[in-house]
Amino acid sequence: xxxxxxxxxxxxxxxxxxxxxxxxxxxxxxxxxxxxxxxxxxxxxxxxxxxxxxxxxxxxxxxxxxxxxxxxxxxxxxxxxxxxxxxxxxxxxxxxxxxxxxxxxxxxxxxxxxxxxxxxxxxxxxxxxxxxxxxxxxxxxxxxxxxxxxxxxxxxxxxxxxxxxxxxxxxxxxxxxxxxxxxxxxxxxxxxxxxxxxxxxxxxxxxxxxxxxxxxxxxxxxxxxxxxxxxxxxxxxxxxxxxxxxxxxxxxxxxxxxxxx
Amino acid sequence: xxxxxxxxxxxxxxxxxxxxxxxxxxxxxxxxxxxxxxxxxxxxxxxxxxxxxxxxxxxxxxxxxxxxxxxxxxxxxxxxxxxxxxxxxxxxxxxxxxxxxxxxxxxxxxxxxxxxxxxxxxxxxxxxxxxxxxxxxxxxxxxxxxxxxxxxxxxxxxxxxxxxxxxxxxxxxxxxxxxxxxxxxxxxxxxxxxxxxxxxxxxxxxxxxxxxxxxxxxxxxxxxxxxxxxxxxxxxxxxxxxxxxxxxxxxxxxxxxxxxxxxxxxxxxxxxxxxxxxxxxxxxxxxxxxxxxxxxxxxxxxxxxxxxxxxxxxxxxxxxxxxxxxxxxxxxxxxxxxxxxxxxxxxxxxxxxxxxxxxxxxxxxxxxxxxxx
Numbered sequence: 001x002x003x004x005x006x007x008x009x010x011x012x013x014x015x016x017x018x019x020x021x022x023x024x025x026x027x028x029x030x031x032x033x034x035x036x037x038x039x040x041x042x043x044x045x046x047x048x049x050x051x052x053x054x055x056x057x058x059x060x061x062x063x064x065x066x067x068x069x070x071x072x073x074x075x076x077x078x079x080x081x082x083x084x085x086x087x088x089x090x091x092x093x094x095x096x097x098x099x100x101x102x103x104x105x106x107x108x109x110x111x112x113x114x115x116x117x118x119x120x121x122x123x124x125x126x127x128x129x130x131x132x133x134x135x136x137x138x139x140x141x142x143x144x145x146x147x148x149x150x151x152x153x154x155x156x157x158x159x160x161x162x163x164x165x166x167x168x169x170x171x172x173x174x175x176x177x178x179x180x181x182x183x184x185x186x187x188x189x190x191x192x193x194x195x196x197x198x199x200x201x202x203x204x205x206x207x208x209x210x211x212x213x214x215x216x217x218x219x220x221x222x223x224x225x226x227x228x229x230x231x232x233x234x235x236x237x238x239x240x241x242x243x244x245x246x247x248x249x250x251x252x253x254x255x256x257x258x259x260x261x
Numbered sequence: 262x263x264x265x266x267x268x269x270x271x272x273x274x275x276x277x278x279x280x281x282x283x284x285x286x287x288x289x290x291x292x293x294x295x296x297x298x299x300x301x302x303x304x305x306x307x308x309x310x311x312x313x314x315x316x317x318x319x320x321x322x323x324x325x326x327x328x329x330x331x332x333x334x335x336x337x338x339x340x341x342x343x344x345x346x347x348x349x350x351x352x353x354x355x356x357x358x359x360x361x362x363x364x365x366x367x368x369x370x371x372x373x374x375x376x377x378x379x380x381x382x383x384x385x386x387x388x389x390x391x392x393x394x395x396x397x398x399x400x401x402x403x404x405x406x407x408x409x410x411x412x413x414x415x416x417x418x419x420x421x422x423x424x425x426x427x428x429x430x431x432x433x434x435x436x437x438x439x440x441x442x443x444x445x446x447x448x449x450x451x452x453x454x455x456x457x458x459x460x461x462x463x464x465x466x467x468x469x470x471x472x473x474x475x476x477x478x479x480x481x482x483x484x485x486x487x488x489x490x491x492x493x494x495x496x497x498x499x500x501x502x503x504x505x506x507x508x509x510x511x512x513x514x515x516x517x518x519x520x521x522x523x524x525x526x527x528x529x530x531x532x533x534x535x536x537x538x539x540x541x542x543x544x545x546x547x548x549x550x551x552x553x554x555x556x557x558x559x560x561x562x563x564x565x566x567x568x569x570x571x572x573x574x575x576x577x578x579x580x581x582x583x584x585x586x587x588x589x590x591x592x593x594x595x596x597x598x599x600x601x602x603x604x605x606x607x608x609x610x611x612x613x614x615x616x617x618x619x620x621x622x623x624x625x626x627x628x629x630x631x632x633x634x
Contacts, residue, residue, distance in 0.1 A: 102599035118287035124324070131323045131355050140360070148598025167284050167318035198354045199319065200347060 009036040010073070012170055012202050013058060018067035020050075020057050027053045029226035030067065035219075037169075040196055040203040042217035042234075046244065049224050051206045052096075055172055058204075059093060060084075072169075089117055091170040092163030096178065098155040100147040106133065106158045107143040113165045132161040137191060153184045157191075164195070173205040177212055185209060189216050210249075222248075264315065266293040274304040279313035282321025294324035301332050301339070312343030322351040330357040394591045398521065401513040416519035424485045425527035429534055432480050436535040439476060440468060440542030448551040457551045461558050462565040464543035469566060473536040474528075474574040475622055478581040481528060482614035486589035489520055490610035493593025494603045502594070512594075521586035528582035529575055536574060569634055577625050581618050588614045 013035040020028040027050045035041050045051050056062045058069060060076065069076045071087055079087065100109050110129040114120060120128065133143055136157040147155060156176060163171055176192065177185035189209075193216040196203050207213065213220055213234050221231040224244050230237050238249045264280040266289055271277045276297060282290065301307040309325070329339045344352060366372075405411055447460040493516060496502050505512050540562070547553040553561075592610035596603050 103601035114284075114287075118284055120287050120320075121291055124291045127327065127357070127360070128320045128323055130358070130360060131319065134356075134358060135319065135354065140358075146599060164319075167320060194354075198347075198350045 009038055011035065011070070012037050012072055013204065014068075014070035014073075015054075015058070016068045016070075018054075018057065018069065019065045020053055020062055021065055026065075027226055028057070028064075031223070031226070031228055033221055033228050033231065035170075035202060035204055037202055038196075038200055039218040040192075040216050041205065042213045042220045043204070043206045043223060044208070044213065044220060044248065045223035050226055051223055052174065054223060055174055055204070055206055059091075059172065060088075089113075089166055090168055091172065092166065092168035093172045094156070094159050094163045094174060094176055096174040098147065098159035100155060100159055100162065102147050105144050105146050106138070106150070106161075109147070109158060110161045110165050113162065117166060129161075129165070132164055133158075135164065135195065136161045137187075152179050153181075153188070156180065156188060160191075164199075167199070168201060170202045170204060173203060173207075175206055175208065177207065177209045182211075186211065186215075192216055265289040266314075266321065268293055268296045268300060270300055271310065274301075274306055275308045275310065276300055277310040277313060278325070279315070281316040282314055282325065283316050283318040284320045287320075290321060290324060294328050297325070297328035298331055301328075301337055302335060304337065306338040306340070307332060309339060309341045310343050311341060311345070311348060314345070314348060317348045317351050319351060319355050322348070323355040323357060326352060326355055326357040330359070391587060391591060394587055397513055398517060398587065401511065401518050405514065405518060411514065413515065413519050416515075417523050420520050420523035421527055423488075424481065424523055425530055428481060428484055428527070428531060431484070432477055432531050433534050433538040435480065436468075436473060436476055436539040437542040439472060440464060440539030441546040442542075443467060443472070443539075444543035444546040445550055448547065452551075458553055458557070458561060460543070460547055460551060461553065461561040464540060464547075465562050465566040466570055468539040468543070468574075469536055469570045470573045471622070471626075473539055474532045474577045474581065475618070477528065477531045477535045477578070478585065478618040478622075479615050481524070481531065481582070482585045482589075482618060483611055485524065486585045486614045487607050487611050489586070489589035490593040490596075490607045491603065493590055494596030494606055497594060497596045498598065498600075498603065517586075517590045520590060521583065524582040524586045525579045528585075529578040532574055532578040536571070573625075573629055573634060577622065580621060580625075584617045584621055585614045588617060 011034045013033070015031050015033040018028055018031040018033075019026060031050075031054060043051050043054070053062060057064055058071070072090065074083070074087070076084070076087075100106070101112065104112065107126065107129050110132050111125055114125050114128065118125070130140060130143060133140065138154060138157050138161065142150065142154060142158070147158070150158060156179075160173075160176070163173075173192070177188050180188060189212050192203060192205075195201065196216070203216075205212070205217065217234060219231060220234045220237050222229050222237060222242070222245055224242075229242055230240050230245060237245055240246070265286045266278070266280040266282045269277050269279070278293075278297075280286070280293075282293070284290070297309070309329075311325075325341075329341070332339050341352065367375075444460055444464055447463045448457050451457050451459050451463070493502075496516075502512050502516075505515060544555055544558050547558055548555055589610050592606045592613070596606045
């Protein structure tokens with residue numbers, strides 16, 4: 001299950017010639033990307049470079065103009081509605097701002113997907129939900145709180161618990177550490193790494209955080225100008241001579257961390 | 262597809278687990294876990310053999326752990342054998358921590374009385390807050406009069422267009438129809454007394470004194486009051502109000518004053534339009550149904566109403582606008598955090614404004630009766 005970085009592993013997300021645009025503007029101009037089972041992929045790129053658009057397109061929230069998206073080896077265009085729903089139950093998404101349902105408390109948020117998709121009796125469901133909260137390191141006292149009563153870090157954790165509610169095979173994380181202090185961000189990275197190792201999930205992570213790239217990502221893909229300009233282990237990208245990557249890894253903010261790693 | 266989770270007894274005090282202990286098998290998962298407790302409850306010690314388990318996720322692991330914990334609570338020693346490496350990791354990562362049972366609920370009567378108490382005190386607080394808000398708004402306007410440079414003409418004109426100009430068609434249409442309906446009913450009822458031409462008096466007095474301003478205010482409370490609450494409420498949720506404050510801008514001055522002022526200007530204009538269209542509706546219906554020709558209608562109307570009848574309605578309009586504006590902006594500021602509270606406050610804003618409009622109309626009726634206007 002935990003085939004960390006094993007290159008022979010099955011491709012769970014495969015993108016070929018993916019084009020996405022809004023109006024006259026083409027944001028993604030032929031993206032090619034493979035994510036293998038059990039790997040942690042970090043997606044980096046300049047702001048406005050299409051990282052969020054790519055993630056949302058894979059999730060089916062944006063409409064693509066051309067290209068194919070294969071998830072679990074199936075072309076998403078060829079799926080029926082029911083197959084598509086089954087597929088959606090095999091992934092979990094952590095949105096950048098949590099996207100917790102504001103009218104539900106934390107426990108109800110985690111239970112929401114279980115309530116809809118599983119046949120568990122309420123007592124067991126509640127036990128499973130509380131276990132997920134333990135898993136992401138939220139205190140039990142947070143279970144009955146509303147999202148508006150939580151701090152930023154707790155929102156991220158609660159949202160991660162909800163993303164993990166159905167024990168997904170792929171987890172999408174949109175800037176999981178943004179808005180967290182460095183210590184919390186480090187803790188969150190550790191948490192993702194631990195969960196990934198124990199649960200054997202595939203992680204697709206949009207991030208700006210160089211520390212996350214160094215500490216938990218097996219593979220890093222750089223998206224700039226609507227294309228994947230480089231993909232590989234973080235050290236390989238660091239050695240790349242693409243001007244943006246040079247700036248990114250060896251610029252003012254990159255140098256210190258790079259040296260420290 | 263993987264098999265559903267199952268438990269089989271293998272000799273004394275030994276259970277073999279097999280199948281997929283995953284959420285995909287959610288319907289069978291819980292019964293299987295309870296079967297462990299049931300089968301193992303009798304013996305002093307129990308061995309769980311996990312070698313045949315095909316797949317496991319955190320939920321499956323938790324339920325196995327739960328069965329272990331509950332058996333151990335009853336004095337049964339449980340050992341786990343043969344778990345695959347990643348299953349063992351999962352079992353270690355998901356210990357069962359029982360949740361203490363929730364405290365017993367208060368009796369219904371106590372709960373109900375507490376509710377009544379809370380809502381009464383909230384009602385009083387609401388009233389006090391409303392008065393406080395009116396005071397702050399008065400101070401803001403006083404400040405604006407002292408420093409005319411701080412008026413926001415663009416904002417006022419923008420809101421005037423939004424509330425007045427864009428509301429005019431629907432308000433005129435509704436009043437036209439209500440005028441027609443009142444005329445039609447009046448004609449039928451008055452015809453029994455042989456005095457159908459009195460329908461003109463009925464329309465003139467009823468519309469100008471009460472109906473025009475009341476219908477307009479209710480429409481504006483629904484149409485604009487809700488919009489104001491939603492606008493200010495979502496700004497509050499988005500911390501835009503706080504952003505204004507830290508820029509040394511007073512939200513009362515930048516957000517509330519232009520909206521309230523636009524309403525105070527808009528409502529009399531709309532009331533006038535409403536009056537005219539209701540009378541037009543009455544005139545047409547009277548002509549078609551009652552044979553009261555327009556020139557007769559207009560001649561009678563001049564006799565039936567005085568300037569005061571017309572002014573009674575118009576005097577009320579700005580006060581109604583102030584009431585609607587205060588409630589709508591106040592409720593907007595009362596929004597906090599969640600989308601649910603936004604919906605709640607918008608509803609409250611509309612319900613409270615319509616209620617207050619009718620209360621204020623009643624107070625005016627008594628007032629005008631007292632001064633014989």
